[in-house]
Amino acid sequence: MKNEWPLWEIFIRGQHGMSHRHVGSLHAPDAEMAIKNARDVYTRRNEGVSIWVVEANHIAASSPGDKGPLYEPSESKVYRHPTFFDIPEEVGAM
Amino acid sequence: MYAQMVKSEATQDDPEKLAAFQARIDRGEKIEPKDWMPEGYRKTLIRQIGQHAHSEIVGQLPEGNWITRAPTLERKAILLAKVQDEAGHGLYLYCAAETLGVSRDELTEMLLDGRMKYSSIFNYPTLNWADIGAVGWLVDGAAIMNQVPLQRTSFGPYSRAMIRVCKEESFHQRQGYDAIRKMAEGTPEQKKMAQDALNRLWFPSLMMFGPSDKDSVHSEQSMAWKIKMNTNDELRQKFVDQTVPQIEFLGLELPDPGIKWNEERGHYDYTDPDWSEFFDVIKGNGPCNTDRLAARNNAWKDGAWVRDGLLAHAQKKAARKHAAE
Ligand SMILES: [Fe+2]
Ligand SMILES: [Fe+2]
Numbered sequence: 001m002k003n004e005w006p007l008w009e010i011f012i013r014g015q016h017g018m019s020h021r022h023v024g025s026l027h028a029p030d031a032e033m034a035i036k037n038a039r040d041v042y043t044r045r046n047e048g049v050s051i052w053v054v055e056a057n058h059i060a061a062s063s064p065g066d067k068g069p070l071y072e073p074s075e076s077k078v079y080r081h082p083t084f085f086d087i088p089e090e091v092g093a094m
Numbered sequence: 095m096y097a098q099m100v101k102s103e104a105t106q107d108d109p110e111k112l113a114a115f116q117a118r119i120d121r122g123e124k125i126e127p128k129d130w131m132p133e134g135y136r137k138t139l140i141r142q143i144g145q146h147a148h149s150e151i152v153g154q155l156p157e158g159n160w161i162t163r164a165p166t167l168e169r170k171a172i173l174l175a176k177v178q179d180e181a182g183h184g185l186y187l188y189c190a191a192e193t194l195g196v197s198r199d200e201l202t203e204m205l206l207d208g209r210m211k212y213s214s215i216f217n218y219p220t221l222n223w224a225d226i227g228a229v230g231w232l233v234d235g236a237a238i239m240n241q242v243p244l245q246r247t248s249f250g251p252y253s254r255a256m257i258r259v260c261k262e263e264s265f266h267q268r269q270g271y272d273a274i275r276k277m278a279e280g281t282p283e284q285k286k287m288a289q290d291a292l293n294r295l296w297f298p299s300l301m302m303f304g305p306s307d308k309d310s311v312h313s314e315q316s317m318a319w320k321i322k323m324n325t326n327d328e329l330r331q332k333f334v335d336q337t338v339p340q341i342e343f344l345g346l347e348l349p350d351p352g353i354k355w356n357e358e359r360g361h362y363d364y365t366d367p368d369w370s371e372f373f374d375v376i377k378g379n380g381p382c383n384t385d386r387l388a389a390r391n392n393a394w395k396d397g398a399w400v401r402d403g404l405l406a407h408a409q410k411k412a413a414r415k416h417a418a419e
Contacts, residue, residue, distance in 0.1 A: 004199050
């Protein structure tokens, strides 16, 4: 609306070496304030050691209608999974 | 509940699309913001999530009232953390509502001019420290009853917000029970205060679940859409069953002489709250409606220069950076 602060998407990396993960969004006037607000809103219980903020309108997203063309091709490629192959027990761990 | 009597919107969409949509929900799929959804689903959710968010925000007022007067520094720090959590809950929920195409300012303005409601419970006053214990124990306890099943709601952003909220909520109830337990086990005067707080807040807490199922007109569609997971009476009964032993443990008297174990039903019987009082509070005539809305309106007005100033500063900084590039 009139003077609304922009929306930011917030990504947090937890303690155990995992990637940053999307945790939610918030409004802030700029990136610096977005990080400060994210610290208050999303890390009150040691949830993270690193914060990324991205202005929401800079995120490009796939659309639900593209589900077919995007993901169906991988459904028929079962051989991409290790369980596709039978390995004799005698061979040992693989 | 935090969202009481949310009117579900009629839907005039293509029956084929509607059936496919319902089938997705029945299969347990989550609906995401960019997916097709019936207009009624969208509008009902905006109203429900908005009301839930407003309740978290307005709910800070009765407790904030006691932060500076907490009996010890530790209790003060705990209450401060609890109230800060509620601000966070409001923010998670506003963001979930915004994914449905309503802006934050629109939501705020609808609260401020009375077009949107918040839970009736926050129109009751917190008169003393015992009330703060009772609020955490009973009001957050009742909220948990409703929020736990909502983690499974069909709308993805709402479900994710509820998961975050629920993780934080049990601290709220425990700190409340701990505070009132201290008083129930304290001096006779303190015990009397605990009893008085329980007596005053009992029926308003039961009202949080909304009118009885027989008078609850909007449940069916919302339950089919999985944005309401249980009926009002189901949740209210569950709350009574859970809370009675907690009252007995405190050594307090039951706040309702109608509470009796019913062997046949396997539940406690209890007296229904006075629904005329509930409807009166909803209409704006509770003890604190005027105060609560005035406090929110003032906060919004008094904060305007900060919001505008920070935005102007950010825009100036961005323009300068742009010019230097
Ligand atoms: Fe909350
Ligand atoms: Fe809470």
